[in-house]
Amino acid sequence: MTNRLRELRTAQNWSQADIATKLDVSRQTINAIETGKYNPSLPLAFKIARLFGLHIEDVFTP
Amino acid sequence: MTSKLYIVSMKNTTKPQESASEINRQRTQRRNAAITIALLALALMMPSMSNGEAVGAWDYAWAGLSFIGLMALVYTIVTNYRQADELQKVLQLKAAGIAFLAVVVGLFIAGLVHALTDVPLAPVMQIVTIAAVGLWSTLLSYLNKRSADDK
Numbered sequence: 001m002t003n004r005l006r007e008l009r010t011a012q013n014w015s016q017a018d019i020a021t022k023l024d025v026s027r028q029t030i031n032a033i034e035t036g037k038y039n040p041s042l043p044l045a046f047k048i049a050r051l052f053g054l055h056i057e058d059v060f061t062p
Numbered sequence: 063m064t065s066k067l068y069i070v071s072m073k074n075t076t077k078p079q080e081s082a083s084e085i086n087r088q089r090t091q092r093r094n095a096a097i098t099i100a101l102l103a104l105a106l107m108m109p110s111m112s113n114g115e116a117v118g119a120w121d122y123a124w125a126g127l128s129f130i131g132l133m134a135l136v137y138t139i140v141t142n143y144r145q146a147d148e149l150q151k152v153l154q155l156k157a158a159g160i161a162f163l164a165v166v167v168g169l170f171i172a173g174l175v176h177a178l179t180d181v182p183l184a185p186v187m188q189i190v191t192i193a194a195v196g197l198w199s200t201l202l203s204y205l206n207k208r209s210a211d212d213k
Contacts, residue, residue, distance in 0.1 A: 026150060
């Protein structure tokens with residue numbers, strides 16, 4: 001699964017630590033999602049999409 | 063207009079910063095792990111302290127201390143798991159699963175060695191325990207490093 005997390009994050013000028021704090025996860029998790037090493041759970045994927053004001057399918061692509 | 067080359071070079075020079083809460087969590091985990099390893103090492107030494115004679119009050123005291131070491135290990139594992147986020151929980155369960163398999167195989171081999179030779183069971187089980195905890199820690203470190211690499 002691919003995602004636009006890095007693109008969306010840098011557009012907001014947020015660091016990985018910033019977004020990790022907003023989502024209540026570790027920076028390691030954010031990095032792993034951005035590099036495609038880890039696919040988030042559905043609740044976390046929805047939280048990420050909601051954070052950027054987008055639909056989940058606009059952020060994650062199978 | 064930014065070129066791809068510029069973005070790549072910026073990525074390589076910028077070191078990611080952990081949040082304060084994450085740094086505190088990692089510090090607490092390292093402290094708990096150090097205390098647990100010390101208590102567990104003490105607990106594993108306990109059977110060697112026995113003088114082989116009839117069980118006395120000191121033997122019960124040593125057994126109690128080794129139980130404290132075991133409880134410290136359980137407490138550390140449970141606390142770390144509860145504080146972990148979803149990726150860290152997945153990594154911990156992966157490492158624990160492989161270490162559990164190693165313990166099962168190790169205990170089976172320990173039983174065979176004890177049954178077929180004069181080697182006493184207790185030292186072999188101590189070795190299996192130490193090796194399993196070492197394997198678990200090594201696996202966890204490796205899985206954490208692999209998920210953190212920016213490649």
